Amino acid sequence: MYMAMRTFSTMLILLAMSEAATVYQTLYIDKIYPYRISGKPVMAANYSSPGPLIEAYEGDILIIRVINRLNVSTTLHWHGMYQIGTPDMDGAVGATQCPIPAGREFTYTFKAEPAGTAWYHGHWLEQYTDGLYGPIIIRRQVEPNWEFYDKEELLMVTDWYNEPAHSKLSSWYLSTANPDGIEPLPNAIVVNGKFTQSLFIPVSGASRIRFRVINGASLSMYTFSIDGLPLHIIELDQTATVPYSVSSFVINVAQRVSFYIDLSELNPIYSQSGSSPTNSIFIRFQAMTEMYPVDILNYNLPYYTQRYAYPTFFNSLYLAILSLDSNNSTPKYQPRDVNSMSQMASLPSDNNMLAARPFNLTNYIVPNPTHYLNLVVKFAVDSTGINRGYMNDVTYTFTGNYTKVRPNVFQGIKPETKEPLLQQMVNRPKTLGLPSPRVQAGSSLPTIQSDGYGHYLVPYQAVVDIFLNNTDNGEHPFHLHGADFWIIATSNYPQAENLYQQAYLKRDVVSVAANGWAKIRFIADNPGAWMFHCHIEWHMAAGLILTFVIAPNQLLAQGYTIFNTQYDLCRGV
Template identity: 60%
Template sequence: MSAMATQQAIVSKTLTVGTLFPYIASTKPIVAVNYDFPGPLIEAYENDTIIVRVINNLAQPTTIHWHGMFQIGTPNMDGVVDVTQCAIPSFSEMTYKFKAQPAGTAFYHGHYLDQYADGLIGPLIIRRKVEPNRQLYDTERILMVSDWYNDVARTKLSPWYLSANNPDGNEPVPDAIVVNGKFSKSLFVTTSNATRIRFRIINAAAFSMFTVSIDGLPLHIIELDQTAVVPYTVSSFSINVAQRVSFYVNLKEFNGTFVPRHMRPIKSVYIRFKADAEMYPVDIKSYIAPYATWHVPYPIFLNPLYLAILSFGSQHSLPKYSVDRTSSSLSSQALPTQKDTNMLSARPFSQVNNRVPNATHRLELVIAIFPDSLNITRGYLNNVTYGSNSNNIINGSGLTHSMVLSKTTPLLYQMATNPRAIAIPSPVRKNNSSLPIIQSDGNGHYLVPYQAVVDILLVNQDDGEHPFHLHGHNFWIIATSDYPQAEQLYSTAYLQRDVVSVPASGWAKVRFLANNPGVWLLHCHIEWHMDAGLTLAFIVGPEQLVAQGYNVTANQQSFCK
């Protein structure tokens, strides 16, 4: 890699976004980066400057979001259409430039026209100068899991989902699972004779949540999203959409007693990604999607169990034992099966530097999904479904002569040009509230004072679990309905993440420090729910943004014409 561990560096990359037919047996084109799926690894050291030239060779506009990056001082680099920029037009290009912070396992992905679901994904690793737990592993592997759909999301899946032809509001169910672009039993992961291997797991699926395990091996978790944690040993764990989990395995701890003696020595084992079948709205064993394109064979039913192969050495070899055999030997070691998707009992590696400030403001958000008056499924936060039709946050009387608003003027541009004319009420202290309550304009835009410490209670009225991601920040997860006692148990050092999994028909309480001026989305990261409007925008510190010298670049302004 070009970044040096001893000093800040500039890491440059060119990403060409185009169309690719990755599989001979499939007629589906995907949105690929540099003609690959997933796209190439970008890696840097913390506080390096990353410069990425994005060339759009698609027939449609595009953007790229750098998931997990704070974008401090560069809110226009966040890659969200109508919020931080206008889309990069077809056969045009844009250069993204931002600081590599915070450190940890991140990724990049499309944030427009369902290109995330159609393949525009890739890993982004920000390394620490001094890596916690580095003495515990010798090498590392990245496993990026995603959903595979036989049909294009932009032209078929999303239009069907958001139509009266889908009266039950069923989300499109994937046809298969892929890891690093390969189907089940075709991905071999070699140890290269190393004994201790770190795995960085990135859930880049459009819909699916997974349980991850490796036969016969305990998993020592050392990072959650981009927070390093004290090693936390489990036999398996759950990971929701957009979450990242790092763990290491030590092959000397391998327990092969689940395999009959005549099948030993064991040269390879299965890495298992088991999709949570309960989150799908239909019976996947028999469901035939009404939009499905005829294929050979037809129909195709989703197998929720994906198998990669971990080879003990440099040679590829399939495990000799039956897939149905489980590593029950691990249970005799009293290792927990981690059922709390957020893993709140994991402890931050540096608890001294993870002091949690007291809340100064609060906001309750009610999550709901139900049909609108046209019988089209919509996602709602406090009874508001988010869309670009109401993208104006400026009072008409406050407009300057230099700005003419249209429905495509990004919120960030409005904020930077007219910071004192934002038509969103300030926080209000109500009789039954001990803290001021963050207010909105009724269109999903919430004004947050600079340096406010905001407690957000996400109340889920839906019967499905929702992974909520906050741009430009991370947050402390205080507690959930699955683990309410965490609020008292870990009050001195709550776990920080940028994605919280809100339990089905439950709740999650998070706290974030609004110390990053800009416009930042909070949204469910399931692609179909984003399409349905399960999103809001935080307007943070308008006057501080201008005071920091932010200006809209001419290049980005030209995309809006």
């Protein structure tokens, strides 16, 4: 009853905003065992990992019923969706909701915006590491660059782990046995649910193909390329770009890259009259092994039990096969015999590809900042001997931090049913106790303040510049919920700030270089509790998270109410 009311009333509100279609999807969350030799349970949506493609047009209303058939609680986050006006539909445990208890269900209702390639994934107990993720495509009525391709393909890459993420890997990672904070290392790379050299993409007669690449990994970033072909990038995260041609690109965790290929541009050595004739070519995901904290091929995983003995070794190079004659034969050349493509553009020097230009610059206004926030990222061993991640010396735990905002609210109740920040904003705004921005040394703009527990109050319509200062020797992909942001510049490309004024590239994940920095800007026009975190799943577990409490007064002024289905989740019923 409550669910029906909630869905119906949200739908009315959203439908009033546009002449939208409604797209229904039911997702059963359950364990599967997709690999014959591996006994590892994989968490799946509709008995598939990746889960089913969710597809809609921009402005449509998505109504997604999530039925939890696991024996643990779960939640889904709709990565890249703005959730304007639906802040309780974001799926982020602690910030916007309590998780869906085992055996229960919850219906997410939200508007399909912005357009572009997005994805969904578990946002609780490292469940997406174990397979709980899938693609989302939000189409535009007139797709930018549509004239350059005749066919679409989707490649969703992820790390495969032989061991269950939460019970085995995370518990080792965040233990005194691992004071150096060595991340659990993947045992393989998987694309579209398939291991290396087993994924074939037939061209099926098309010569111009658009690929959407989604990095759904928990740790790894990849260099992507296709042998003998230039890649013409047309979308980064959910920003359509003017075609930007490269020979390869880097994609960090949670980022999305769309490009098209044109087979008429294939290096002639691969043609039947060329020096290396072949009916198929390799698509390459090269894991950037320098990001692993140890020599991954020669490192003995201390937690490894070989309980789930498949696969047995890690190969940093994943090969899929683009079948030119659609007969799914393997290439006639060896993977190591890549021919140099001197005529092609080289690898962009900055991993975020800031030189790619937004497709539509009409009404593309980048406002000047009104507020500032400096965030120092570091890892350090805490007083209990565990290596944790810190932003401005605060590490975020799912048991500790929200109770600090509202002490003793639900004392004695399981950590996961502690009152989400969004509910506190609505029901107990006066007790949030978050300090307002103030001018302090280091910036002429007012600086966003925190309560000392990772909660930052941001006024309505503030334009916030965040300076992410990464003191760690690893590269980190930072993601903002509830909005995307302009990337002003990075330590790899400081010139971008002056080169692209008024036209900075918008993304929702910024890759921050090891011992480097990134400067990003977002507008706080979507009241709610929005997480900002490193998207490496292990680093989230290690506490590299904060939450922006955006415009609580505006949320109340809008008369925002939270429906009973949300409170039911927190009561665990």
